[in-house]
Amino acid sequence: MTSKLVDTWLTNSREEDNMFDDHYPLWQVMINRMSETSLEGKTVLDFGCNQGGFLQVLYQQKPFQKGIGIDVARQSIQIANDRKGNLPLVYEARDNLDSFQSAIDIAFSHEVLYLIRDLKRHSQEMYTCLQSKGTYYAALGCHADNPLWPTWKTMIEAESNLEVQNYSLNFIADTFRDAGFSVFAQKFMLNDFILMKESNVYFPNVLDSLNYYWDYKILWKFVKP
Numbered sequence: 236m237t238s239k240l241v242d243t244w245l246t247n248s249r250e251e252d253n254m255f256d257d258h259y260p261l262w263q264v265m266i267n268r269m270s271e272t273s274l275e276g277k278t279v280l281d282f283g284c285n286q287g288g289f290l291q292v293l294y295q296q297k298p299f300q301k302g303i304g305i306d307v308a309r310q311s312i313q314i315a316n317d318r319k320g321n322l323p324l325v326y327e328a329r330d331n332l333d334s335f336q337s338a339i340d341i342a343f344s345h346e347v348l349y350l351i352r353d354l355k356r357h358s359q360e361m362y363t364c365l366q367s368k369g370t371y372y373a374a375l376g377c378h379a380d381n382p383l384w385p386t387w388k389t390m391i392e393a394e395s396n397l398e399v400q401n402y403s404l405n406f407i408a409d410t411f412r413d414a415g416f417s418v419f420a421q422k423f424m425l426n427d428f429i430l431m432k433e434s435n436v437y438f439p440n441v442l443d444s445l446n447y448y449w450d451y452k453i454l455w456k457f458v459k460p
């Protein structure tokens with residue numbers, strides 16, 4: 236896993252400020268697809284929470300007892316804490332799950348696995364911090380089986396303060412299975428209108444966008460038996 240904290244994960248931190256609008260519809264898919272209809276009395280974790288938006292959106296729709304967001308980016312965590320108001324949320328700058336043994340009921344990460352250097356350690360730490368029957372939902376489009384990824388990886392490497400990994404879907408499935416999880420996956424299938432921005436390096440063609448959010452972005456569900 237990354238072993239150090241950074242101020243921001245992107246070299247141009249202003250781009251992080253736009254992530255709420257870009258990621259909101261994607262967080263919504265995760266919330267709609269999760270098996271749990273209620274999070275009452277539960278402790279939830281958002282690993283790689285950035286400025287903390289996901290837990291705030293989740294709480295509005297499925298209130299929980301306590302939400303913990305962790306991220307290696309100090310400035311993002313500061314913003315998350317400034318914005319949390321009276322919600323039962325704790326945001327911490329850190330890169331590990333050391334103190335959470337069996338304390339978490341449900342964990343999430345959205346587009347974080349590709350930035351974690353030691354995925355084996357991450358899967359083991361997540362296994363330890365989840366309660367029995369606990370579930371980790373992880374969304375990921377930045378992986379080696381996405382045909383757009385070779386271009387994206389080069390672009391992200393130029394913008395990131397963190398090392399970018401190149402994990403295949405099989406490697407991810409094997410890693411979490413080896414850690415003891417039952418591994419489930421589904422295509423993200425974003426079933427809504429997608430804003431078509433001008434042709435750019437990330438999405439040269441309209442179909443690139445449509446295919447990515449339907450076919451190549453994956454929602455993992457790792458269940459601790």
Ligand SMILES: C[S@@+](CC[C@H](N)C(=O)[O-])C[C@H]1O[C@@H](n2cnc3c(N)ncnc32)[C@H](O)[C@@H]1O
Pocket residue numbers: 236237243244254258282283284285286289305306307308311329330331344345346347350351352397
């Ligand atoms: C692409 S951003 C996604 C942020 C957020 N999950 C969202 O959906 O908007 C990836 C985030 O993961 C964080 N991150 C990367 N590696 C991490 C690690 N080992 N531990 C904690 N956070 C990490 C980065 O700092 C960054 O905020």
